[in-house]
Amino acid sequence: MAFSSSDPRQLSIHDFTYHLPPERIAPEPLPNRDQSRLLLYQAGTISDRYFYEVPALLPADSLLVFNDTKVVRARLFARRPTGGIVELFCLEPVAPHRAIEPAMQQTGSCVWKCLVGNGKRWKTGAVTLEFEAAGQAAVLTAERVEQGEGYALIRFSWEPAALPFAEVLRGAGHLPLPPYLNRTDTAADAVRYQTVYATHEGAVAAPTAGLHFSDAVLAELGSRSVAAAHVTLHVGAGTFQPVKAASMEGHPMHGEPISVTAATLRQLLNHLPQPIIAVGTTSLRTLESLYWLGARLLQESQTEPSWHVSQWQPYQDQPAVTAADAFTALLRHLEERNSATLHATTQLLIAPGYQFRVIRGLITNFHQPESTLLLLVAALLGPDWRRVYDHALAHNYRFLSYGDSSLLLP
Structure with missing residues (x-):
């Protein structure tokens, strides 16, 4: 299949790097969510602000789109009969449900795909973990x-056995903090590694751009007539997967489940052509994935299309379809089936050469060198991504998940 002239497959990740001193990685959040610093990039101009100023800095008539996923306690430390500890990191459900929502409500038993730590010493047999749930003693066997x-x-x-798996994880598990923090979770992380609007359990990493929003900032958005919408993308462990291939062609993008209600689709459609601003890379990838799902629905005539956006789809197709066309097609499809929510998966890779179809701006933290998240920022800002990161480094911004934020308005 032919690719467009702006083909990112031959990009080298080594062209998207910078030196990040370890001391610039924020090990803990600031005492108050909205006191973090904010780098404002607006039409090529950079200025230093604070996050609590966001409501006043957004373009007039903006719609902010939040990812309302909730991080689950996906790390389990179980004991072998001989006394050794085995770590199980729950990645995604396999049976009896593959969809995350019913899997979290499963009772009695289930099968999950997991990473196993210290697994070489665990040859056969079961490992167990005693915990407390709903005020009663419980035991988990793996x-x-x-x-x-x-x-x-x-x-x-x-x-x-009557406990849902969500309750099992709440009682037995630990929050899966990013590996570069090199520490176990604390009681403070249980609050601060979740957004204040987190609703749907299923992520194994936080949508960190949203961690800066306090109830006060959200209230001020409303008072300034900035609209809000919510989508769900359950962030997978692949978000920390390093790019090891010489070019992006050899890097498999991780797939993640997304859910968007018909009401949100209608809200997005009605807001066009006013600016839509994504809160975080996961919200952005969800919004852009909706465009590609709708565009394919218009292009293909099958009754039930594949609800999946592949890694390279945007670079294979350049449809003459507007965002309004795409959202209208998705809404019509849901209404014809009397369905309230669209469920899909996305492997969308956004890299330089990508043409943005939905969003006009992005709120995001500062990302690791040579990461797909940095590629996304470079796709949005072009070569100016280096100016932004050089400025952040020169002006003592804090980096990565618990670090400072940026509002990018190209």
């Missing part, structure tokens, strides 16, 4: 049912 390449399928069972 057995390896299949060993894959770099992962294992783990069957979990628990007593009391």
